[in-house]
Amino acid sequence: MGDVQSTKTLKETAYEVIKERIVNGEWSGGTFLSEKALSELLEMSKTPIRSALDRLEMMGLVKLSPKQGVIVQEISLKKILEIYELRLALETFAVRQLTGKLDALFFSRLDANLEAQAAAVQAEDVIKYVHLDRQFHEMIVDSLDNSEFAEAMSRIQDKFIIAVRTTFIKNKKRLWGSLEEHRSIRDALAGNDPLVTEQLIAKHIEFVKMILL
Incomplete structure (x- = not known):
């Protein structure tokens, strides 16, 4: 139960931190975000990072591309x-x-x-x-x-x-x-x-x- 709760908390933390930096303009449209760099920055494995990025993609704040990786979306x-x-x-x-x-x-x-x-x-x-x-x-x-x-x-x-x-x-x-x-x-x-x-x-x-x- 503790591991499940911990994973959920890490996913939420990753989501909030990444979203905050995008919304505040620290990471503007067109910025490339590597999973490795995010993992090092947030000091967590790639699993909660990927979960957070999937959620942010659904919101239209990032775009995930197999070739390019993760790119902050421009808001048209x-x-x-x-x-x-x-x-x-x-x-x-x-x-x-x-x-x-x-x-x-x-x-x-x-x-x-x-x-x-x-x-x-x-x-x-x-x-x-x-x-x-x-x-x-x-x-x-x-x-x-x-x-x-x-x-x-x-x-x-x-x-x-x-x-x-x-x-x-x-x-x-x-x-x-x-x-x-x-x-x-x-x-x-x-x-x-x-x-x-x-x-x-x-x-x-x-x-x-x-x-x-």
Whole structure:
């Protein structure tokens, strides 16, 4: 039982470490990853490494080729725009349902996230801000208490982070605009007009899409 649990833990560790480095941009699209190098880096055998790479391939973050080995996938503009369309549908629906119905605990957590966002913006820490941005949007969708919506949101977020990080790195002033839009969305959620919240979050999502185009 211990060996099974250990193997499972190693697979999860390998998956999380490799995914984190891809999502954070340390290993960008086109980067070659050798199983041997990964095995040495993570200090584990190739078995959990291969399991992690298979899982990452299913997510579209790496491509496994018998001849070339493991290559970090480029996220195409088409794929990024598809992600934005899905986010737009998920989040506009979520805020229509949630506006005026969220409790003090939710806003306490959201406000803590916004304070951390402000600190990241002040420091121009793009990687930190992007993770907090992810949490902000996931907290909203999670509040629907709908596991299918939460799973769909989680599934697209890793690829979304790659797109958003690139946008912020190219234009760090956008960090301030994004933060202010988050604050406006927060206030609208506390109000009683779902249409206002829907319009704000749609504009927020569409802005980044417009930059990418």
